[in-house]
Amino acid sequence: MxxxxxxxxxxxxxxxxxxxxxxxxxxxxxxxxxxxxxxxxxxxxxxxxxxxxxxxxxxxxxxxxxxxxxxxxxxxxxxxxxxxxxxxxxxxxxxxxxxxxxxxxxxxxxxxxxxxxxxxxxxxxxxxxRSGQAHCLSLASLAGGVGTSTLAALIAHAGTLSGQKSLLIDLDPHSTGLWPRLTLDPPTGIGWEELRSSGGALAPHQLVDTLPYLQDTAVLTWSPNASCAGVDEQLVVRLLAAARQGFDLLVVDTGRALHPQHAVIEQFIDHEVLTCDDSSKPPNTSHIVCGARNLRNSIPASSAYLGHFLSLPKITRVLQRGALFDVLRSRKVRQNIADLRLLPQKEATET
Missing domain, CATH: 3.40.50.2300 (Response regulator)
Structure with missing residues (x-):
């Protein structure tokens, strides 16, 4: 035998x-x-x-x-x-x-x-x-309108530019879709509504092949004109498990903290970051201050403070014309993202 x-x-x-x-x-x-x-x-x-x-x-x-x-x-x-x-x-x-x-x-x-x-x-x-290879970063905001979705999108695309296979995931329960800020002509591929109707039964390689890509960054959000009715817990689990196998970097926009499915999502997350403006009371966990820098209301630095994501006119302009990724042509914006040190360390040191 x-x-x-x-x-x-x-x-x-x-x-x-x-x-x-x-x-x-x-x-x-x-x-x-x-x-x-x-x-x-x-x-x-x-x-x-x-x-x-x-x-x-x-x-x-x-x-x-x-x-x-x-x-x-x-x-x-x-x-x-x-x-x-x-x-x-x-x-x-x-x-x-x-x-x-x-x-x-x-x-x-x-x-x-x-x-x-x-x-x-x-x-x-x-x-x-536990077998997933991707580094998974989540961003959640303490207040609405501080630019969390914009920051998440730029980090994901910065990962792509640094040589990683990146996926931006829109898990904001109140999202109406990310495409209007990213492009006026969304690429072909599946969105949350297709995944929801399929039960999420996608193998990792199928997920990689069927998601839409914008300038080589994969995006999972709601398609234009879709009914954004939320995503059930089991679909979130299957999606994140598959995505960790198919990509190098996942950037998850979870909307306002705390997400209703936070207990499930955090099992997949390597680094959880909160965003706030400089008038907010700083949290004790990893956080980024977003918006214009106001020295009068400046938040005292702490070990949990990762940096400041500046609200620049050039970012506003690209958002208005639906071409957010184009702003990463700016050395100043790229440096701002790099200074936050949110990309996996190996890749961050290479850029």
């Missing part, structure tokens, strides 16, 4: 081509049980994870390529591959066998369907969130 060591010695990296695509989350199900395969496919869909069925032991993946789930019909073989066994699963009639095998593989978990349906979905979803 083939063992884990034998496969390693033969240097068999038996990974399907789609598994090598960095933008796609894939876990392996070792099973030939059709009922189990169908059940796991539905669970994985909700977790924004792709299931690869492994029908034969010779097709086991190399280590480090995502969770490996073993069905009850092949669970006994998992004993020969303890390093490739994360979850042993089956149905209620398989109960004794599953626990017996799991007791001999210390790190293996047991999932008995259908009662463990929710747990398995959360397990795969959390793995997906």
């Amino acid at each position: 083939a063992t884990e060591q034998t496969l390693q010695d033969q240097k068999l990296v038996l990974v399907k081509p789609e598994r090598e695509r960095a933008e796609e989350l894939v876990c392996t199900l070792v099973s030939n049980d059709v009922r189990l395969i169908e059940s796991c496919a539905l669970i994985a869909l909700g977790a924004a994870v792709r299931i690869h069925q492994c029908a034969e032991l010779k097709d086991l993946p190399a280590t480090g390529h995502g969770p490996v789930l073993w069905g009850a019909d092949m669970a006994d073989d998992a004993l020969d591959f303890p390093g490739l066994c994360d979850v042993i699963l089956g149905f209620e009639e398989d109960d004794q066998q599953l626990w017996s095998v799991a007791s001999r593989i210390p790190r293996a978990r047991v999932a008995i369907l259908p009662s463990a349906h929710h747990w398995l979905g959360e397990y795969l979803g959390l793995w997906g969130m």
Whole structure:
């Protein structure tokens, strides 16, 4: 019988081509049980994870390529591959066998369907969130009209100009869409309304391919004339999980603090920043002061103060003509964005 060591010695990296695509989350199900395969496919869909069925032991993946789930019909073989066994699963009639095998593989978990349906979905979803490569920045405002959406858009495009694959995400519950400030001729691609009607079941590579791009920066917002009716929590989770796999930088405009789905969104966020004007009481967390600099009302500097995003006439002009990204041709504006140090450090030092 083939063992884990034998496969390693033969240097068999038996990974399907789609598994090598960095933008796609894939876990392996070792099973030939059709009922189990169908059940796991539905669970994985909700977790924004792709299931690869492994029908034969010779097709086991190399280590480090995502969770490996073993069905009850092949669970006994998992004993020969303890390093490739994360979850042993089956149905209620398989109960004794599953626990017996799991007791001999210390790190293996047991999932008995259908009662463990929710747990398995959360397990795969959390793995997906932690597996994302993108740096995720969120911006929320303490007051309306301070320029948070403008700043978010400029940071996202500054990331693109620095060589990152960037995505600007409009999660403002009261948004009417970002396109009027970005361009008068929105590029072709999906918006929130299409994602909402599809249930958000998009693989990361599909998301990358179908979003609209403006000057190479991807934008997810509401399409012109769309009914901006909000986005449900599960769609937010699936979208952010997929986006973390497909992009290098995510800039999320969450509107006024606190967002109704803040508890969910913050699980994906690497850096959360608040914006305010210089007449506001400064928060204790990372914040940026937006607008004209008023020395009389100047906020005392603190370790949480990241800088000042200036309200410049040239920004107002490009907003009026719907061409915001053009303002980054200005060295002064680019330097202002760079001084905020919000791009991932590696990229920020290169610019």
